[in-house]
Amino acid sequence: MSCFGGGPNFCPECGNVLPLPGIPDVVCCPGCSFRIPVSEFSGQEIYSAVVFNPAEQTAVSQDEEDSEMKGAVIDRRCSRCNKEGMIYHTRQMRSADEGQTVFFTCTHCRYQEKEDS
Secondary structure, eight states: OOSOOOOTTBOTTTOOBOOOOOSSSEEEOTTTOOEEEGGGGTTOOOOOOOOOOOHHHHOOOTTTSOGGGOSEEEEEEOTTTOOEEEEEEEEOOSOTTSOOEEEEEETTTOOEEEEEO
């Protein structure tokens, strides 16, 4: 009895992504070695698509953005507004043999936090 049900792209035993059928007449799961005959895929159409964000939403001019709002966005919850999404950057504020300081800025309320690592 399988415990996963994710469609023909996934192993029904472990949920791993199945490789495309090759020369052998069996598809073998790389995670748990579960075997499925290629004949079970007969008549099924398997496709994938890549969807990109529209360019106008991702492009931000340098004039619009101030220096504190530059950096990578991570999944960290703001302690002030409790929303996900903070930008971070690092600086070496102490001596070289100590860890760096990480500065976080909330993308919603612009609250700033720092963490010494």
